[in-house]
Amino acid sequence: xxxxxxxxxxxxxxxxxxxxxxxxxxxxxxxxxxxxxxxxxxxxxxxxxxxxxxxxxxxxxxxxxxxxxxxxxxxxxxxxxxxxxxxxxxxxxxxxxxxxxxxxxxxxxxxxxxxxxxxxxxxxxxxxxxxxxxxxxxxxxxxxxxxxxxxxxxxxxxxxxxxxxxxxxxxxxxxxxxxxxxxxxxxxxxxxxxxxxxxxxxxxxxxxxxxxxxxxxxxxxxxxxxxxxxxxxxxxxxxxxxxxxxxxxxxxxxxxxxxxxxxxxxxxxxxxxxxxxxxxxxxxxxxxxxxxxxxxxxxxxx
Amino acid sequence: xxxxxxxxxxxxxxxxxxxxxxxxxxxxxxxxxxxxxxxxxxxxxxxxxxxxxxxxxxxxxxxxxxxxxxxxxxxxxxxxxxxxxxxxxxxxxxxxxxxxxxxxxxxxxxxxxxxxxxxxxxxxxxxxxxxxxxxxxxxxxxxxxxxxxxxxxxxxxxxxxxxxxxxxxxxxxxxxxxxxxxxxxxxxxxxxxxxxxxxxxxxxxxxxxxxxxxxxxxxxxxxxxxxxxxxxxxxxxxxxxxxxxxxxxxxxxxxxxxxxxxxxxxxxxxxxxxxxxxxxxxxxxxxxxxxxxxxxxxxxxxxxxxxxxxxxxxxxxxxxxxxxxxxxxxxxxxxxxxxxxxxxxxxxxxxxxxxxxxxxxxxxxxxxxxx
Numbered sequence: 001x002x003x004x005x006x007x008x009x010x011x012x013x014x015x016x017x018x019x020x021x022x023x024x025x026x027x028x029x030x031x032x033x034x035x036x037x038x039x040x041x042x043x044x045x046x047x048x049x050x051x052x053x054x055x056x057x058x059x060x061x062x063x064x065x066x067x068x069x070x071x072x073x074x075x076x077x078x079x080x081x082x083x084x085x086x087x088x089x090x091x092x093x094x095x096x097x098x099x100x101x102x103x104x105x106x107x108x109x110x111x112x113x114x115x116x117x118x119x120x121x122x123x124x125x126x127x128x129x130x131x132x133x134x135x136x137x138x139x140x141x142x143x144x145x146x147x148x149x150x151x152x153x154x155x156x157x158x159x160x161x162x163x164x165x166x167x168x169x170x171x172x173x174x175x176x177x178x179x180x181x182x183x184x185x186x187x188x189x190x191x192x193x194x195x196x197x198x199x200x201x202x203x204x205x206x207x208x209x210x211x212x213x214x215x216x217x218x219x220x221x222x223x224x225x226x227x228x229x230x231x232x233x234x235x236x237x238x239x240x241x242x243x244x245x246x247x248x249x250x251x252x253x254x255x256x257x258x259x260x261x262x263x264x265x266x267x268x269x270x271x272x273x274x275x276x277x278x279x280x281x282x283x284x285x286x287x288x289x290x291x292x293x294x295x296x297x298x299x300x301x302x
Numbered sequence: 303x304x305x306x307x308x309x310x311x312x313x314x315x316x317x318x319x320x321x322x323x324x325x326x327x328x329x330x331x332x333x334x335x336x337x338x339x340x341x342x343x344x345x346x347x348x349x350x351x352x353x354x355x356x357x358x359x360x361x362x363x364x365x366x367x368x369x370x371x372x373x374x375x376x377x378x379x380x381x382x383x384x385x386x387x388x389x390x391x392x393x394x395x396x397x398x399x400x401x402x403x404x405x406x407x408x409x410x411x412x413x414x415x416x417x418x419x420x421x422x423x424x425x426x427x428x429x430x431x432x433x434x435x436x437x438x439x440x441x442x443x444x445x446x447x448x449x450x451x452x453x454x455x456x457x458x459x460x461x462x463x464x465x466x467x468x469x470x471x472x473x474x475x476x477x478x479x480x481x482x483x484x485x486x487x488x489x490x491x492x493x494x495x496x497x498x499x500x501x502x503x504x505x506x507x508x509x510x511x512x513x514x515x516x517x518x519x520x521x522x523x524x525x526x527x528x529x530x531x532x533x534x535x536x537x538x539x540x541x542x543x544x545x546x547x548x549x550x551x552x553x554x555x556x557x558x559x560x561x562x563x564x565x566x567x568x569x570x571x572x573x574x575x576x577x578x579x580x581x582x583x584x585x586x587x588x589x590x591x592x593x594x595x596x597x598x599x600x601x602x603x604x605x606x607x608x609x610x611x612x613x614x615x616x617x618x619x620x621x622x623x624x625x626x627x628x629x630x631x632x633x634x635x636x637x638x639x640x641x642x643x644x645x646x647x648x649x650x651x652x653x654x655x656x657x658x659x660x661x662x663x664x665x666x667x668x669x670x671x672x673x
Contacts, residue, residue: 068520068522068524071520073367084528084538087524088524089524090525090526091519091527092526092528092529093366093529094529097360097363097390100355100356100359101363103353103355103363103364103367104364104368106367107364107367107368107371107373108325108367108518109519111520112520129360130360130363133355289351293346293351297346297347
């Protein structure tokens with residue numbers, strides 16, 4: 001592991017030399033995982049989901065949150081399986097519905113950090129309506145969408161983020177539907193923190209997820225990933241490391257993007273990474289609920 | 303309290319408040335909307351929250367989320383919305399999360415007659431979601447009973463960790479009757495009690511009787527909830543030796559407590575040759591028909607089913623043994639009559655149905671009594 005990564009996470013070299021059976025007790029970070037849950041994970045070897053899970057755990061640890069005050073809510077799909085591995089209050093719900101369940105939970109427990117983990121099909125197709133309305137309300141939920149441009153768990157059907165022309169098991173002649181720009185949708189709908197990075201740029205993910213959790217209102221971190229098992233194989237993108245390299249090659253930081261000429265910006269096909277939007281003006285929904293309650297209890301309008 | 307003229311839907315709202323409901327999520331739909339309107343006004347006054355969600359799927363999800371967070375929660379809808387709720391209703395059954403779903407039935411299928419009453423969702427209430435699952439559905443016959451049975455719905459839901467459906471319809475929902483509601487403090491209300499410490503807590507235990515206690519999120523009891531088949535700790539499992547004990551416990555948890563769940567009202571004449579089995583608005587027509595029939599010298603009994611599911615098998619079977627004919631009036635083309643037929647053996651079951659959005663009239667039932 002590179003020195004700078006160890007430093008960034010305040011890990012010390014001895015820590016990773018500790019015998020496996022003592023890992024959980026030895027590390028604050030690992031204590032965010034459920035040690036009674038059998039690892040390895042359900043995900044394919046080389047999947048980006050574990051990287052996002054790592055970022056999420058480090059972000060929670062950096063924030064100094066106790067395991068009790070965090071709730072993870074997910075839907076169905078590969079991303080939906082993430083909460084089970086982590087030692088928080090975890091709610092694995094139905095396909096697309098994570099944010100709707102999370103809305104009820106956040107209202108019941110406004111003191112908790114409620115984090116919803118979704119995939120692209122989960123958040124944008126079946127759950128698209130819940131996604132835009134959670135953003136519109138600006139309810140204090142941190143949403144993390146792992147975007148791999150495909151329905152992985154069901155075997156590689158095209159999703160709302162599959163690029164035009166790409167192969168999927170349900171697009172054998174190439175996808176003809178334009179893809180949904182997730183971050184732009186969230187911004188338009190009213191989200192108050194929106195950032196995007198990739199599973200190659202782990203330190204960025206750590207940072208963005210931490211900032212998203214810290215943000216009071218509805219926040220989104222899009223973690224661009226890949227599915228080498230289905231999407232990659234169907235489109236001959238090679239192995240997981242090769243797809244990982246493509247994320248590096250095919251992405252550009254927001255700072256670099258902003259330096260491009262207007263013409264080159266318009267022609268940009270790379271993934272733009274960075275904090276894309278912050279709004280500090282809007283009030284968080286459960287805080288508005290509390291104000292409304294106080295007004296009603298103070299003899300508000302009948 | 304004082305006598306007031308109140309609508310059935312409004313009484314449901316007051317019942318929810320009396321039962322300790324502190325969260326309501328819903329989507330506007332006729333003829334249930336008055337419940338949402340009433341609770342949007344009253345819930346904040348008691349520190350609760352009302353939210354209008356983007357659809358009924360989200361409403362059902364939100365009440366489950368709030369219940370997991372420790373609040374008593376309810377939604378209200380009608381047929382089309384109830385269909386949308388079936389997905390997450392199954393989730394609540396699978397994960398044993400208490401919640402109350404009010405279905406103010408209207409005439410279907412589809413948009414049907416949105417302002418007309420119906421009893422067309424009786425089977426949907428039982429089998430609407432996929433897979434075998436326990437469910438409780440109860441049905442009031444008056445405005446006062448709408449209040450009482452809403453409290454009962456919450457109590458049963460908490461006690462048995464199950465979704466409970468309050469199945470009413472446009473007639474009782476929109477009807478106004480004078481009622482004198484009791485002081486809320488005097489009512490029996492079931493609260494969640496967790497007896498074990500977080501370290502010992504087993505959220506889906508099969509060893510704590512039929513219903514293990516439910517701990518809310520954020521109170522130190524960290525555990526996993528999933529719609530997948532799960533082991534006693536809540537973790538997904540494919541092991542048959544974990545799935546089967548769960549199936550057995552959950553599908554029997556209501557059957558082992560029918561004495562507390564099944565509610566009927568009996569009006570028995572010892573030498574009756576005919577009996578009426580009715581519920582909801584149809585029971586009101588039936589009561590009138592019974593009175594007229596008796597005044598004309600007919601010997602007739604009546605069983606009003608307040609609990610629809612689990613079906614009051616024992617009570618209906620016993621009634622069937624005493625008479626020659628059983629009349630089942632319903633505002634549908636014959637749904638609960640199927641259950642009555644199943645229980646009364648060789649006795650003749652006379653179905654009195656209409657599915658045009660109008661009430662079964664006392665005369666229709668009287669005609670059936672006269673044979």
